[in-house]
Amino acid sequence: MEKDISQAVIRRMPRYYRYLGELLEEGVERISSNDLSSRMKVTASQIRQDLNNFGGFGQQGYGYNVQFLYDEIGKILGLNQTHNIIVIGAGNLGQAITNYVKFEKFGFLITALFDINPKLKGQMVRDIPIYMMDELEEYCAKNRVDIAALTLPKERADATAKYLVQLGIHAIWNFAHVDLDLDSQVVVENVHLSDSLMQLSYNIVKNSD
């Protein structure tokens, strides 16, 4: 696989995957880049360029085989393997994410939540247990953990992330409103909800000008 594919391209891949999944549900077996283009509201040339980063997949005069392209993009995105996720911070957001069953469809399995609030000890979200933070080290020694979702206050996020890395977790899904200062080998994906609201607010102001 090429190493220098821009994050902008990668950011678009889940959207291709989603549209191809919808086409499969509708029983569509093949699609031209023009039809995919008008459906996704991006140019056909952008689609061809994006997919060429991974070797193409299209055939002149045939278009794309939907199932094949769906599977290939799934592999590119690492969805042909399961990922175990633990959620650090079992407050509202942590519980909301844990209840979001749709992630399982793509192979992301939430296996445990952790918190420091003793009232939550032993409680379950769906059938997933909440443990205390002092049980985390033992849990990580006994279970495979691929991703830690950080849904805790920003004040504790960076120290907690560093501790998770010490315990061997190299991928962080960060919801705390702070940039984590971690080793570059650690993969971090941020979901900054406040930033998203501010961008919305900017566009509201711009639109009303």
Added chain:
Amino acid sequence: MEKDISQAVIRRMPRYYRYLGELLEEGVERISSNDLSSRMKVTASQIRQDLNNFGGFGQQGYGYNVQFLYDEIGKILGLNQTHNIIVIGAGNLGQAITNYVKFEKFGFLITALFDINPKLKGQMVRDIPIYMMDELEEYCAKNRVDIAALTLPKERADATAKYLVQLGIHAIWNFAHVDLDLDSQVVVENVHLSDSLMQLSYNIVKNSD
């Protein structure tokens, strides 16, 4: 204000705002673009370019006045006015967002939730009431609503968004895992959590190659 500022620049503005807010909390009054650069881990030239889109704000040999820059970016982002938000879908995610008090700090006030589940009727999240969807029209006639957050299943998202637009709401914060097909005058900001997880997963696979 310039009209052709790219969304990539806008996407970085909340991060500037966040760092400047932290500097203010630390009592820092002015900062050079080099110091801001090393703190934010972007190049000083990128910072200057980004801010030049809005007219600069820096002074040769002085750097940036932190409070002034913070306030100006706040104005650019529309944070000098309050925004009333209603949440459509009072499930886990809708309730989690409503409980996220920090949005209030930036002028985003959640004023009501709406759902179709009669069990939720009359319940409160913090002190914010849950109404039924058939009360939405009257609510919108009597109250200012600036933004609707969509935290409902994707199957109902597009029709609900169109209904909200009919009721005069022109900004949608969309958490449903689908692209909305709306008039271009409507401002939409998507938070696609599955897409974010897939991007994380891609980077995990790439890192382990």
